[in-house]
Amino acid sequence: PAATAAVQLDDEVLNRCEESFRASDQDRRRSQAKNYAVHGIIGIVCRHDIPLFVANLTDPGERHHYTVALLRKVMQQLPPTATLGVLYDIGCQLDRAIRKHGYMPELIGRISWATSVLHAYGHQWACQLTYHPRKRIGFGLTNGEGCERVWAWMSDLIPTERLMAHHRRLFALEGHLQHLGLQHRLTLGRWLDRQLKQTQLCEQEALGLLRKCGFTEPALPLLVDIHKHLDLVSRIQQQQPEVVSLAEQLGILRILNSVRDQVQKQDVPYLTALSRCLVLKEQVVSRLVGRNFEFDIINRYKRGHDEEGPSKGRLGTTGIVKVQEKIVRRDAACRRAIQKYNTAAAALRDLEPRPTWATIETMPALITPQQAMDTTVDADIWYLLWFDATGSPPPLWFSSETARKGIRMLLQRDRCSEEHARLLEEAQHLKTWLQELLQAALAACQSAPSTFIHSALIGY
Incomplete structure (x- = not known):
């Protein structure tokens, strides 16, 4: 895709994304903390799941320099004007690090970053809206899970590699990767045919739902307005020193004092209850994300679509039992957090008196069991609260489920068009x-x- 710079997010949002993935990776880091010369492998594959380059991990965890080295190797094989779309589980973190520390300065303008689809739930919602490939122009229907599928296809080598010498291990890995690449190149025609059929079905679904929603044309101005606001925020962040200096000259302190006086005149009990709902909602989302990381340990062994099928041969019965015990504990904690939040949200709806600007559309909605299981980027679980003491109505994308569905289908139609052309x-x-x-x-x-x-x- 054409290289497009993502909107620069606040450091607080990206720090929360980093903490989420770091917490999910603690157990694996502890298990790899032993004195091993090689802790694993890291690779880069094309969107057809063909391995391009693979490197040994000599440190616990995936450090930035491994990814930078692989990207440099790939870009050396491409024309000097070629652009590259990179999907990575922590693409937001690497994008920030590259801009902050000056990695690959000659390649920054040629690379577009996105996060992989199946691990998007580990990111903050603002990060998902910015880096999710279904929300970014140019990525089509690529999901970024090619490496996961390659590792699943290669998992047969795990038991035998434990007894191999270093050079025999490299020989076995190289031979298996070359075999996978050859098999995928020989079946590229079937892959293209299968992807084309799936794209046509996806596009027909999007067009059908757009006609039902009635937002084929009105949804476009909504998206344009959202992008205008995001561009405005980006320009303000780039000019932050000048804005802060100007605010100090204009007497920002007097403005804050005036706003504080206005807030104090509002209904304090309602604002207190609203703040409590916000805190409880964030706790619910955090626990659901942690539960999904536990599920992912089992699900990653089922993505190879090989003949053996069950994941017991991959993870082992003992490993599955341990993971299931963790999931049971997390499920109990999730249910308690959801019950607590629903109680607070119901109490807020019954609270009287409440401010005139507090309408049903702006109040926090209850969480159903079905919603708790859905943590995709478009799930209702990510919508927190809307607060505007001026009495202005909430935007249409927040108050109308039909508008939200129309925007999602419009984005899906655009991604299908990109995928079809590619x-x-x-x-x-x-x-x-x-x-x-x-x-x-x-x-x-x-x-x-x-x-x-x-x-x-x-x-x-």
């Missing part, structure tokens, strides 16, 4: 590649020095 272009490239291979094979047949070699080439 698949057609890739099909043309595949056709050109096969024609070149055929011409080379025919030329080799004509210039074969012996009948035996000529027969072998004809059979090939």
Whole structure:
């Protein structure tokens, strides 16, 4: 995709994303803290799940320099004007680090960052809206889980590698990766056909729901307004020193004192209850994210789609029992947190008197068991609270479920259009590649020095 810079998020949002993934990675880091020369492997694959480059991890965890080295290696193989879309579980963190510390200064303008789809729940909602590939232009329907699928296909090597010498291990890994790459290249035609059918179904679904919502055209101005506000925030953040200096000159302290006096005149009990609901809602989201990380330990072993099927051969019965015990404990904590929040939200709805600006649309909604299981980027669980003491009505995307669905379907339609155009272009490239291979094979047949070699080439 064309390189597009993401809106610069506040450091507090990105720090929470980092803490979320760091907390989920603590157990693995402790298990890898032993004196091993190699702690694992890290790789980069294309969107067709073909491994490109792989490196050994000599430190516990995935440090930034591994990813930077792999990206440099890939960019060396591309034309100097080529752009690259990178999907990474912590793409938001690496994007910030590259801009902050000056990694790859010559490549910053050629790389667009996004987070992988299946691990988006570990990020803050503002981060998901900025870095989720379904919300970003140019990524189509690529989900960024190619590495997970490659590791699942290679998990058969785990038991045997534990007894291998260093060079034998490298030989086995290289041979298996080359085999996977060859198999995927030979089936690119079927992959393109399958992706094209899925894209058409996805686009038909989006268009059908758009017609039902009636937001085919009105949803577009909503998105334009949102992007305008995001661009305004980005410009303000870039000019932060000048804004702060100007605010001090204008007497920001007097303005804050005036706002404080206005807030004190409002209904203090209602604001207190509203703040408590916000804190409880954040606790619920945090616990649900932690539970999903536990589920992911089991789910990652089911993504290979191999013949063995069950994950017991991958994780082991003991490992599955331990993970299930953690999930049970987290489920109990999640239920208690949801019950606490629902009690506070119900009490807030019954609280009298309440301010005139406190309408039903702006009050926190109750969480149902079905909503608790859904932590996708478009789930209602991410919507926190809306507070505006001026009495202005909430925006349409917040108060109307129909508007939210229309915006989601409009984005889905756009991503399907991008994916369709990319698949057609890739099909043309595949056709050109096969024609070149055929011409080379025919030329080799004509210039074969012996009948035996000529027969072998004809059979090939």
